[in-house]
Amino acid sequence: MLISIVYDSGFGHTARVAEAVAAGIGEVREAEVKLIAVADGPMDWEALERSDAIIFGSPTYNGLISAKLKQFFEDSTKAAWSAQKWRNKIAAGFTNSGAQHGDKLNSLISMALFAAQHGMIWVGLDMMPGNSSSTGSVDDLNRLGSWLGVMTQSNVDQAPNDAPIGSDLKTAQYLGRRVAETTRRFQPTCL
Numbered sequence: 001m002l003i004s005i006v007y008d009s010g011f012g013h014t015a016r017v018a019e020a021v022a023a024g025i026g027e028v029r030e031a032e033v034k035l036i037a038v039a040d041g042p043m044d045w046e047a048l049e050r051s052d053a054i055i056f057g058s059p060t061y062n063g064l065i066s067a068k069l070k071q072f073f074e075d076s077t078k079a080a081w082s083a084q085k086w087r088n089k090i091a092a093g094f095t096n097s098g099a100q101h102g103d104k105l106n107s108l109i110s111m112a113l114f115a116a117q118h119g120m121i122w123v124g125l126d127m128m129p130g131n132s133s134s135t136g137s138v139d140d141l142n143r144l145g146s147w148l149g150v151m152t153q154s155n156v157d158q159a160p161n162d163a164p165i166g167s168d169l170k171t172a173q174y175l176g177r178r179v180a181e182t183t184r185r186f187q188p189t190c191l
Helices: 015-024 045-050 068-082 104-117 165-188
Strands: 002-007 032-037 053-061 090-097 150-153
Touching: 002 015, 002 068, 002 165, 015 032, 015 053, 015 090, 015 150, 015 165, 032 045, 032 090, 045 068, 053 068, 053 165, 068 090, 090 104, 090 165, 104 150, 150 165
Parallel strands: 002 032, 002 053, 053 090, 090 150
Antiparallel strands: none
């Protein structure tokens, strides 16, 4: 079972989230993960076609996905959309921004809509929001309270080795595991 993570990372923070998602995938038996940074050169469209699931990741800049991920989305029209090569593949998404909110929901909606146009099956988070009561803390999973996908936050004055915080990375790891488990259930030939 192959799960690809297609992501962009302007400063390294979103790459760190992608690595956490990959770690979660690695926890599931017979799951193989392929990290694909859109900035690294030509896209391996065949690998994406072979993938059982594709997880999308992007920083949120001014309430939008990055230009590089958007370019990948546009390039996929000829490479995958026209022939519906990703139809019925599992999809999910994650995003990171400097602000607590940063309009990250708009980025996740963009990814989910893109996946829907490709006929993909979107998997969100199935966990309650953390840090939402007087006894909550920033150490809670899903501390930013998203269901559509993973939202993480990195302080703008911190390097990728310091941000996002551990609870955000654990939430991303959870998403990776959830996608792999869901893919295995929907792809019985992968067992």
